[in-house]
Amino acid sequence: MISIDGVTYSYGEGIxxxxxxxxxxxxxxxxxxxxxxxxxxxxxxxxLNGLLKPQRGRVIVEGxxxxxxxxxxxxxxxxxxxxxxxxxxxxxxxxxxxxxALVNFGLPPEEIAKRVEWALIEFRLSNYRDxxxxxxxxxxxxxxxxxxxxxxxxxxxxLDEPTTGQDNLQKTRLASTLAKLNRQGKTVIVVTHDIExxxxxxxxxxxxxxxxxxxxxxxxxxxxxxxxxxxxxILPPQLAELSWKIGLSTxxxxxxxxxxxxxxxxxxDQK
Amino acid sequence: xxxxxxxxxxxxxxxxxxxxxxxxxxYLILFTSLVVYFTNPIALLIIFLSFLPMVYxxxxxxxxxxxxxxxxxxxxxxFIFNFAPTAYYxxxxxxxxxxxxxxxxxxLNLISVFSIFFLTTSPEDLTQSxxxxxxxxDYALTFNMAMRFVPTLSREAQYIMDAQRSRGLEMEKGNxxxxxxxYVPVLIPLIISSFRRAExxxxxxxxxxxxxxxxxxxLYVLKMGRGDFLFISAALGSALVLFTVNxxx
Amino acid sequence: xxxxxxxxxxxxxxxxxxxPESDAPSLIDVNFRAEPxxxxxxxxxxGCGKTTFCRALNGLIPNSYGGDFKGxxxxxxxxxxxxxxxxxxxxxxxxxxxxxxxxxxTTVEREVAFGPENLALPRxxxxxxxxxxxxxxxxxxxxxxxxEELSGGEQQKVAIAxxxxxxxxxxxLDEPTANLDPVSAKSVLELMHKLNKNGVTVILVEHRLEMISHLxxxxxxxxxxxxxxxxxxxxxxxxxxxxELGVGLxxxxxxxxxxxxxxxxxxxxxxxxxxxxxxxxxxx
Numbered sequence: 001m002i003s004i005d006g007v008t009y010s011y012g013e014g015i016x017x018x019x020x021x022x023x024x025x026x027x028x029x030x031x032x033x034x035x036x037x038x039x040x041x042x043x044x045x046x047x048l049n050g051l052l053k054p055q056r057g058r059v060i061v062e063g064x065x066x067x068x069x070x071x072x073x074x075x076x077x078x079x080x081x082x083x084x085x086x087x088x089x090x091x092x093x094x095x096x097x098x099x100x101a102l103v104n105f106g107l108p109p110e111e112i113a114k115r116v117e118w119a120l121i122e123f124r125l126s127n128y129r130d131x132x133x134x135x136x137x138x139x140x141x142x143x144x145x146x147x148x149x150x151x152x153x154x155x156x157x158x159l160d161e162p163t164t165g166q167d168n169l170q171k172t173r174l175a176s177t178l179a180k181l182n183r184q185g186k187t188v189i190v191v192t193h194d195i196e197x198x199x200x201x202x203x204x205x206x207x208x209x210x211x212x213x214x215x216x217x218x219x220x221x222x223x224x225x226x227x228x229x230x231x232x233x234i235l236p237p238q239l240a241e242l243s244w245k246i247g248l249s250t251x252x253x254x255x256x257x258x259x260x261x262x263x264x265x266x267x268x269d270q271k
Numbered sequence: 272x273x274x275x276x277x278x279x280x281x282x283x284x285x286x287x288x289x290x291x292x293x294x295x296x297x298y299l300i301l302f303t304s305l306v307v308y309f310t311n312p313i314a315l316l317i318i319f320l321s322f323l324p325m326v327y328x329x330x331x332x333x334x335x336x337x338x339x340x341x342x343x344x345x346x347x348x349x350f351i352f353n354f355a356p357t358a359y360y361x362x363x364x365x366x367x368x369x370x371x372x373x374x375x376x377x378x379l380n381l382i383s384v385f386s387i388f389f390l391t392t393s394p395e396d397l398t399q400s401x402x403x404x405x406x407x408x409d410y411a412l413t414f415n416m417a418m419r420f421v422p423t424l425s426r427e428a429q430y431i432m433d434a435q436r437s438r439g440l441e442m443e444k445g446n447x448x449x450x451x452x453x454y455v456p457v458l459i460p461l462i463i464s465s466f467r468r469a470e471x472x473x474x475x476x477x478x479x480x481x482x483x484x485x486x487x488x489x490l491y492v493l494k495m496g497r498g499d500f501l502f503i504s505a506a507l508g509s510a511l512v513l514f515t516v517n518x519x520x
Numbered sequence: 521x522x523x524x525x526x527x528x529x530x531x532x533x534x535x536x537x538x539x540p541e542s543d544a545p546s547l548i549d550v551n552f553r554a555e556p557x558x559x560x561x562x563x564x565x566x567g568c569g570k571t572t573f574c575r576a577l578n579g580l581i582p583n584s585y586g587g588d589f590k591g592x593x594x595x596x597x598x599x600x601x602x603x604x605x606x607x608x609x610x611x612x613x614x615x616x617x618x619x620x621x622x623x624x625x626t627t628v629e630r631e632v633a634f635g636p637e638n639l640a641l642p643r644x645x646x647x648x649x650x651x652x653x654x655x656x657x658x659x660x661x662x663x664x665x666x667x668e669e670l671s672g673g674e675q676q677k678v679a680i681a682x683x684x685x686x687x688x689x690x691x692x693l694d695e696p697t698a699n700l701d702p703v704s705a706k707s708v709l710e711l712m713h714k715l716n717k718n719g720v721t722v723i724l725v726e727h728r729l730e731m732i733s734h735l736x737x738x739x740x741x742x743x744x745x746x747x748x749x750x751x752x753x754x755x756x757x758x759x760x761x762x763x764e765l766g767v768g769l770x771x772x773x774x775x776x777x778x779x780x781x782x783x784x785x786x787x788x789x790x791x792x793x794x795x796x797x798x799x800x801x802x803x804x
Contacts, residue, residue: 037671037701051433071436080437086467087427088434090459100456104439134463139566148438165617165698167565167727168768193701196730196771235702238730238771238792245796255771259778265803266783282664394626416624422668423620468621475622476634478578478614479682483606484640490633490647 001027002048002156002187006057009043017043019211020057025189030182032190032198032219035208036233041191044208045158048189049078062155076105079154083161085145089133094125094144097133101152119151139170146177156187163194175201199223199237199253207232224251278338278389279422286498287329287391292400294499298506299388305513306380312369314517315376321509322383331390338386339379350375394418399493408487416472424465431460527597529690529721530554530577530612534591537572537581546572548745550591554723556689559716561732561753562725564742565766570725571617573742574694576600577723579608596689606638613683615693619675623667628659628678631667635686646685653681656718657711673704677711690721697728706731730770733757734790741767754788 002025009018018040025031033041046052047059050066050073059066062077082088091097098119102112120126123143128136133144142162150157159178163171171194178201182188190202198205198219205222207215215228222228226244229236236244239258243251246265252258282288287295302318309315326335353374358367394415401411435456436442442453532552538545547569554560562570575581579600582589593600596611616622625631632653636646654660657677667675676696683691693712697705705728713735716722726732733739739756741749743765749756756762757773772795776787789795 036703046433049437051436070441072439072441075437075439080434082430082434082437084430086464087430087460088438090435090456090463100440101438104441137567152439165566165695167766169565169766171768195702196768233703235706239775242772242775242792242796245792246799255774255778258775259782262775262779262799263782265799266779395630398626415626419624419626419666419668471616471618471621472624474575474580474584474614475616475679476624477580477584477605478609479635480606480609480638480686481634483604483609483638486640487637488640488643488646489637490630490643490650492643 001025001060001062003060004044004047004057005060007044007047007054007059008056009047009052009054011043016211018047018054021208021211021213023206023213023216025187028182028185028187029204030178030188030190030202031204031206032192032202033206033208034191034193034195034198034232034234036193038210039208039232040211041208042160043211045080045160045189045191048156048158049074049080051080072104075101075154076152077154078156078158079149079152081146081149081157081159081162083164085133085138085141088145088148089141092132093130094128094133094136095120095130097144098125098148098151101148105152107152115151115153119147122150123147138165142166142170150181154186156189157181158189158191160191161193162190163192163197171197193234195223195234195237199239207234209233220253223253278386279334280389280391280393281334282393283330283391285329285391287325287331287387288393289498290391290502291493291495291499292392292396293404293493294495294502294506295388295392296400297503299384301506301510302384303381305510305517306377306384309377309517310373311517311520312373312376314513314520315373315380317516318380318513319376319383321513322380322387325387326383329387329391331387334390335383335386338382342378342382346375346378349378395491396493399489399491402489403493420468424461427464428457428461431457527556528553528594529556529558529596530723531594532576532591533594535576535593536588536590537576538588539572539585540587542587545588546745547576550745550747552740552747552750554690554721556721557716557719558738559713559722559736560724561729561736561739562723562742563727563729563739563767564748568742569745570742571694572745574614574692574723574725577690577692578612578614579603579605580614609635609688610639610686611688612690612692613680613686613688615676615679615683615691615696617695617698619667619672619679619696619699622679623675623682626666627663628654628665628667628670628681629663631678632682632685635682639686649685649687653684656684656715657681671704672700673708676700676704676708680708680711680715684715688720690723691715692723692725694725695727696724697726697731702731709735727768729757729768730772733770734794741765753790757790758786758788 004021004023007018007021008016010016021044035041043052047054047066048061050071053067061074066074089097091100095116098116099112102115120129125143125147133141162174178188192198203219205219206213207222207228209232214231215222223237224240224243237253239253240251248261306318326332350371354367354371357370358364361367398411398415402408440453440456532550535547535550536545537547564570572581576593583605595608600608623631625634629650632650633646636649654663657680659677659681662670662674667678697708709732712722712724733753736753739753740747741756741762748765749759749762757769763769772789772792776789776795780787
């Protein structure tokens with residue numbers, strides 16, 4: 001459970017990166033935070049594990065006020081996976097990379113070995129155990145960075161732009177990993193501007209613009225709202241645009257539903 | 272990192288910004304030499320006061336004072352480390368104080384003169400003046416790129432620190448040795464990504480015909496004007512006066 | 521096909537390439553040709569050889585990288601293996617994935633002037649070219665800024681202007697929008713469309729097919745270092761082969777395909793606009 005309550009944050013220079021953000025995220029939710037660059041998405045997620053502390057308002061994560069604890073404590077509950085794996089990979093081997101956080105959190109060696117083993121298998125990295133992470137391909141590095149956070153089993157997982165530079169197949173795999181984690185009861189938060197990915201795989205969406213939350217709700221309802229899409233200056237999913245252009249009474253982002261709707265329109269006329 | 276910010280050039284349209292970098296270089300060298308040469312705290316204080324009109328002319332008072340505040344820690348450090356041993360060995364508190372004050376002022380002056388120079392001189396003008404001073408273009412370009420990538424590097428360092436802290440790294444934990452070791456997970460990604468960046472930048476430069484011709488042209492050429500000769504004369508004159516004052520003190 | 525074809529601006533024949541210190545080839549027997557003024561979209565899954573292909577087009581491969589290079593790449597009549605990169609740079613401009621790493625000067629103006637300065641052009645000529653390039657790209661107002669202060673989309677436009685100042689005939693862009701938000705991505709892609717209309721040949725590597733496929737003349741799909749498909753976008757994106765490759769097909773293509781089989785009439789739309797117009801036409 002995360003509750004964000006009137007959070008305001010500014011990096012100086014006068015402009016607020018966050019301007020009175022209220023947001024409730026329940027247990028085992030799967031949601032996306034979308035918005036244009038500079039909307040405040042990254043600033044917001046940095047508040048979830050205490051990298052940033054609210055200048056006004058408060059953030060409560062699993063009952064803990066983030067202002068009253070350290071990043072190291074919160075990091076155990078909230079795993080943040082950053083966009084660029086090159087910003088976190090440093091160890092000589094993939095195995096050591098995966099154990100880094102576990103050692104930091106002071107887990108006993110047997111436990112560390114067990115979890116590393118789990119992560120190697122779960123993320124199809126077993127063959128790379130003794131390889132240097134720097135010699136891996138872009139997609140493999142992304143998996144190592146995700147594994148290195150998931151291996152310490154945080155209750156809440158936040159991914160910043162996980163689809164950047166990923167092809168369609170990699171995106172689909174990522175989506176099924178996220179869905180699986182979510183089924184296991186984890187809260188998964190995806191920060192992205194990949195709107196088609198959100199439309200396809202994420203059930204709840206929070207739209208941010210200029211440091212504010214401007215819409216929040218079920219993805220299939222929010223992403224077809226023309227007013228929200230305009231105000232946030234993100235591009236709508238193609239199917240939403242198609243729905244508007246055809247003039248569907250119930251715009252949709254679901255391929256099946258759209259095909260069905262169109263079929264109905266065409267059928268009617270053939271009669 | 273704040274200290275670097277205080278030296279970062281911002282565009283401006285003052286007389287000081289328009290003076291040729293080479294003239295400012297003369298000023299920088301003259302006054303740095305004086306600061307290093309002088310030992311009398313009063314003379315050093317006079318030098319310090321001489322910076323005030325410069326700061327006013329260049330409209331850089333906010334950033335200049337920021338650079339001074341940023342270096343406060345070092346000044347206290349310098350003061351204590353000069354005061355304590357001198358007081359102990361000479362036994363005279365007054366001597367110790369005088370020498371410690373002189374050292375602190377010297378440091379303050381160096382910070383000031385460099386901050387005046389860098390705050391009012393754009394990196395590209397500086398690079399161009401290096402080229403015109405017959406420094407090979409490769410070196411001038413390297414210098415220019417270093418200036419360009421300082422903010423990028425510091426931003427990247429911040430990303431990496433965020434990422435590693437999110438994996439439970441506590442930078443301030445442990446004794447001196449383990450604190451240094453705490454920086455390894457930050458430094459390695461930083462170094463590796465800098466190398467990778469260097470390779471990509473090299474590709475980008477080649478793709479823009481770098482090395483096409485031995486003698487490249489420059490879009491802008493710096494020219495010394497009447498203002499520059501006035502500026503250099505004024506710098507020389509005031510240096511001479513300061514030198515004489517120092518002798519008389 | 522006519523017996524006499526216009527001279528290709530890019531002609532790649534039997535290109536195979538392996539990076540030094542690598543055992544697997546990145547490109548295998550690639551044949552590719554682009555006519556002057558064409559707009560070619562190149563796509564394919566990660567690691568399919570697109571980036572390597574781009575670097576082979578401006579001679580960085582093999583001239584700067586070394587490695588095992590077989591076959592020929594001709595650009596505007598010049599063989600890349602026997603022409604220095606700086607010579608090729610005046611014909612092919614290469615835009616990279618991350619704009620952060622392709623801008624190395626402290627102002628936009630200097631950045632754009634860098635290429636022409638290297639060519640040792642007269643100062644007036646450089647000034648003119650800089651003005652012109654900034655104007656075409658629409659970033660004259662950013663002239664005095666430092667690349668550091670700009671957004672990703674603006675940085676990418678500076679990179680494009682910096683290449684245009686060398687008056688290349690071809691622009692090759694290697695996933696120029698990978699690090700951009702959708703709105704900036706769209707404006708960069710629209711800029712490419714505009715430059716193409718002005719006569720520049722464009723080779724664009726891109727994942728976001730939904731934004732660009734309707735604007736290109738041809739679509740080439742790479743897979744495992746080989747060219748797996750090559751043709752007009754309406755053929756390539758609707759081919760069975762491409763959907764098997766796991767290329768992310770735009771939603772409109774997916775819907776059109778489904779409708780085609782439902783109504784038994786081949787539909788090949790690329791944009792919501794096209795499909796909507798068709799449906800509106802059918803329903804009246």
